[in-house]
Amino acid sequence: MSTLDHRTAVHYNTVSEARDHISNLLDASEAGKPATIRRGRARAAVVDAGRLRYFLARTRPARAQAVREAGGWSVMLPGLPLAADGETFDEALDEMVEVLREYAADWTDHLRHAPNHADNWGLVQIIELSSDAELKDWLQQ
Numbered sequence: 001m002s003t004l005d006h007r008t009a010v011h012y013n014t015v016s017e018a019r020d021h022i023s024n025l026l027d028a029s030e031a032g033k034p035a036t037i038r039r040g041r042a043r044a045a046v047v048d049a050g051r052l053r054y055f056l057a058r059t060r061p062a063r064a065q066a067v068r069e070a071g072g073w074s075v076m077l078p079g080l081p082l083a084a085d086g087e088t089f090d091e092a093l094d095e096m097v098e099v100l101r102e103y104a105a106d107w108t109d110h111l112r113h114a115p116n117h118a119d120n121w122g123l124v125q126i127i128e129l130s131s132d133a134e135l136k137d138w139l140q141q
Contacts, residue, residue, distance in 0.1 A: 009035065010024055010033060029047055030048050032048065050129075053134070062141065064096070064139040071087070072085055072086055072088070075096045096139060097136060
């Protein structure tokens with residue numbers, strides 16, 4: 001058992017204990033403090049979504065490549081089978097956001113088990129935790 005303290009992390013050894021102290025878990029995660037819940041042998045971290053998105057986006061840059069061709073634009077993500085086209089650069093980025101959202105859904109459904117996609121957990125977190133505008137910004141960094 002753990003209690004919320006302005007100096008310490010928050011850890012609960014059972015789901016029931018964590019449920020009884022959910023406000024402490026959320027307060028700790030919002031403050032950027034380590035906050036965990038143990039269930040059997042597994043341990044889960046409770047992390048503020050905005051902080052997690054920011055960290056992952058900085059450590060997993062898109063490295064998107066944009067190419068002007070045939071009167072339009074193509075956007076690709078090297079190393080991934082993801083690409084989008086549009087008449088304008090902005091349209092191609094909008095299309096890539098849709099492609100990313102579809103990829104995240106497919107990854108969650110079945111691709112996470114495929115050896116060549118299994119390591120894309122961080123990418124999927126970025127996609128799921130981002131607004132469309134944030135994804136467009138991430139693609140252009």
